Each structure stands twice: as C-alpha cells, then as structure tokens.
Amino acid sequence: MLSSMDKRIRLGFIYLWDSSWLGGVYYAQNLLKALNTLPDKKKPIVDVHCLTDADFQTLQERTKYPYLEKYLVRKIFWNRVYRKILSFFSCRIDDVDVITINAQDDVIFPWFAGKNAQRFVMWKPDFQEKNLPAYFSKSELYKRDQEVREACLRHIPIVFSSSDSLSDFKKFYPEFCDNETHVVHFAASLPDFSKVNIKDVKQKYGIRKRYLFCANQFWQHKNHLFLFKAFKRAIEAGWDAQLVCTGKLADFRAPKYIEEVKNFMVSNHLEKDILVLGMIDKLELFCLMKHSYAVVQPSLFEGWNTTVEDCKAMNKFIFLSDLNVHREQISQNVCFFNPHNEDDLVQKLMTTNPKEEYFNYNDCVRQFGEDFLKVIEARMK
Numbered sequence: 001m002l003s004s005m006d007k008r009i010r011l012g013f014i015y016l017w018d019s020s021w022l023g024g025v026y027y028a029q030n031l032l033k034a035l036n037t038l039p040d041k042k043k044p045i046v047d048v049h050c051l052t053d054a055d056f057q058t059l060q061e062r063t064k065y066p067y068l069e070k071y072l073v074r075k076i077f078w079n080r081v082y083r084k085i086l087s088f089f090s091c092r093i094d095d096v097d098v099i100t101i102n103a104q105d106d107v108i109f110p111w112f113a114g115k116n117a118q119r120f121v122m123w124k125p126d127f128q129e130k131n132l133p134a135y136f137s138k139s140e141l142y143k144r145d146q147e148v149r150e151a152c153l154r155h156i157p158i159v160f161s162s163s164d165s166l167s168d169f170k171k172f173y174p175e176f177c178d179n180e181t182h183v184v185h186f187a188a189s190l191p192d193f194s195k196v197n198i199k200d201v202k203q204k205y206g207i208r209k210r211y212l213f214c215a216n217q218f219w220q221h222k223n224h225l226f227l228f229k230a231f232k233r234a235i236e237a238g239w240d241a242q243l244v245c246t247g248k249l250a251d252f253r254a255p256k257y258i259e260e261v262k263n264f265m266v267s268n269h270l271e272k273d274i275l276v277l278g279m280i281d282k283l284e285l286f287c288l289m290k291h292s293y294a295v296v297q298p299s300l301f302e303g304w305n306t307t308v309e310d311c312k313a314m315n316k317f318i319f320l321s322d323l324n325v326h327r328e329q330i331s332q333n334v335c336f337f338n339p340h341n342e343d344d345l346v347q348k349l350m351t352t353n354p355k356e357e358y359f360n361y362n363d364c365v366r367q368f369g370e371d372f373l374k375v376i377e378a379r380m381k
Contacts, residue, residue: 008067009044009376012105012119015059016051016073023125026188026306032063033189034369042373047071047105062191107379111156121379122151125161126303126325127168132221135253152176159184159375161304164325182375185329187361187368188309196287205277205288211242212319212349213292215285215307216299218258219251223298223321223339225261230298230345232268239350241293243274246285290314294354297321298339304329313361317354319345332357 015028035043045067050056056070111122129136129144136144151158152173157180160166170177202208212231216222224245231243251257265274289295289310295318297307308329311318320326321339335352338344 012108187364193283
C-alpha cells in the first residue's frame with residue numbers, strides 16, 4: 001500500500017491511433033509493457049482515453065498493465081476544429097470524439113492540440129515530412145509544421161524516438177532549440193509465439209524453401225519496389241530463396257503504389273518467388289520472422305523502426321538500409337546496404353552469411369520504461 005507521500009503518478013494516455021498507422025498502436029502497447037517492468041510503486045496509473053471498449057480491452061489484454069483506467073471520449077458533431085485536432089493522431093474517422101481530460105492527470109501524453117499546455121508532453125517520432133516532402137500534400141506539410149511550432153510556442157516538452165530525429169529538430173527549427181526535448185528509445189516486448197508451429201505456417205502460406213522476410217506496411221517510402229527488383233536480380237544470378245512480405249497493402253498517400261508493386265511481380269512472373277501475405281496473425285508473423293533465413297528492411301526513412309526492434313528482441317539477423325537512425329538503432333546481427341543501389345543489396349545478399357550473436361534485449365525494454373518515467377517526472381516539477 002502506498003502512503004499519501006508516495007501517491008502514484010496519474011498519466012493521461014491519448015490512445016486514438018487507427019489501423020492506418022500501426023506504428024502508433026505498437027508504440028502505445030509497448031510503452032505500457034515497458035512501464036510494467038518498473039518497480040510496482042513507480043508504476044503510474046494510466047488513464048486511457050480511447051474510442052471504444054474494444055480498444056481498451058485489447059490494450060489490457062496485450063499489455064497486462066495492472067493500473068489501467070478507461071475513459072471513453074464522448075461523441076460530438078464532426079467539424080473542422082476537431083478534424084484538425086484528431087488528424088495529429090492519424091485518426092481518419094468520420095464519427096469522431098472529443099477528449100475531456102481527467103482533472104486528476106498529472107501529465108498527459110502525447111500532446112493533444114488546442115488543450116491546456118501545462119500538463120502535456122508531445123511525441124514526435126520523426127520528421128519524415130521534412131526529409132521526404134514529396135510524399136505529403138501541401139496541407140499535410142503545413143499542418144505538421146504548425147503542430148511543432150505550436151508545441152514549442154507553448155513550451156511543451158517534446159519526446160523524440162531517436163537522436164537522429166532530435167538533430168532534425170535542431171536543423172529544421174533552430175529558433176526553438178531551447179525548447180525542452182527528450183530522446184526516449186522505443187523497445188519492443190514480443191508476445192509468446194513459441195506454440196506456433198513453423199511447419200504449419202509455412203505450409204499455410206506456400207513457403208517451400210529458405211526465405212528472406214520483410215515486415216512493412218506497403219507505403220512508398222518503405223521501398224518495396226526497390227527490394228523486389230534487387231531480389232529478382234539475385235535469384236536470376238543463382239541465389240536460391242523466396243521473399244516473404246507481410247504488411248497492410250495500402251498507402252493512403254499513394255493509392256496506386258500497391259498496384260505498381262503487384263504489376264511488377266506479375267509481369268516478371270515472380271508470384272511463387274515473392275509471397276505478399278498482407279496482414280496476418282501477429283504470432284504467425286513473429287514465428288515467420290524468427291525462422292527466416294534473415295530479415296530485410298529497405299526503408300528510405302525511419303524514426304525508430306519497429307521491425308529492427310523486433311529483430312533485436314529475438315537476436316535475428318537483418319539486412320538493413322544504411323540510414324543514420326538505423327546505425328543509431330542497431331550494431332549487432334546486421335548488414336547495412338545502400339537503399340538506392342540495387343547492386344549493393346544483390347551483392348550483400350549473395351555474399352553475406354548471417355551469423356546471429358546473443359544480445360540481452362531485456363535491458364532495452366527496462367530502459368524504455370525508466371526513460372519515459374523520467375520524462376513524466378520532469379514534467380511534474
């Protein structure tokens with residue numbers, strides 16, 4: 001029992017991400033799992049502001065966090081003001097809700113535009129819009145820029161997922177370098193998938209030989225077309241493997257992109273060599289990842305990549321695009337390649353022998369929870 005002097009922190013947790021951005025959903029779930037590694041007396045009460053009972057129940061089941069409380073946001077008539085607010089969280093829902101913040105919350109995460117700034121903390125995973133502006137509309141570029149500027153003008157602390165993103169912040173917003181910032185490295189807590197039979201999964205999806213595994217939504221910057229072209233060249237040169245891809249088959253910014261990828265497969269008769277599975281059961285996904293020849297991640301831009309963290313958690317070798325953030329994120333069980341140079345990837349696929357070294361990943365999960373708690377405590381001072 002905690003004394004009044006040791007009263008638990010109450011964290012207001014805005015949980016409004018939708019399935020169009022699974023990275024946000026996974027971040028939320030893994031953050032609670034990381035907080036669950038803290039000593040019991042340090043675990044905050046988490047007031048979950050969510051859209052449905054089902055969202056809350058899923059969060060409970062997947063995190064097993066003992067101090068969750070549900071706050072369903074109330075329904076209101078859709079209008080431009082709330083559209084602006086909710087769009088920050090990639091919520092593309094026509095029947096949208098408004099949050100009534102719990103007055104007891106000591107800190108609210110992440111920042112919800114237009115509300116009282118005193119208790120909020122903003123999460124800004126990356127600056128993809130600044131580095132790859134061609135993938136965004138003018139209105140989206142403006143909106144994202146204004147979100148950062150408004151947070152800084154209100155002196156709201158910003159949590160970045162990498163030092164690389166913090167460097168981008170200083171480069172793109174030099175006038176706000178004095179704003180409070182934190183770098184909190186995300187870590188993944190994997191579910192138990194040991195009871196999933198790899199033979200059954202391989203038979204189910206038509207995997208008949210060793211395979212390279214790619215787990216990414218089919219967004220344009222994830223670079224699937226580049227990967228497919230390089231893989232085609234590798235197998236034509238005698239490299240014997242299949243490529244297995246999972247992830248949502250849609251890019252709301254470039255709706256025709258998935259058709260371009262599929263047309264490349266069909267026109268080059270690669271349907272048996274490249275298996276595009278779409279969204280699959282999460283336990284099957286981790287089983288396929290674990291038993292693959294290696295994982296490949298060809299993305300052109302990341303903030304702190306979930307697939308890389310999954311590989312670290314299971315000590316899995318990964319062929320990884322050579323980005324500054326990826327160099328920051330991983331140094332073992334990895335082969336970096338130029339994501340603009342097919343020759344480089346082909347050569348490395350054909351000459352690299354993946355050797356997996358043990359890495360104690362539990363320390364990363366604990367550090368994630370501890371670092372986030374420090375951000376909360378700093379905001380309360």
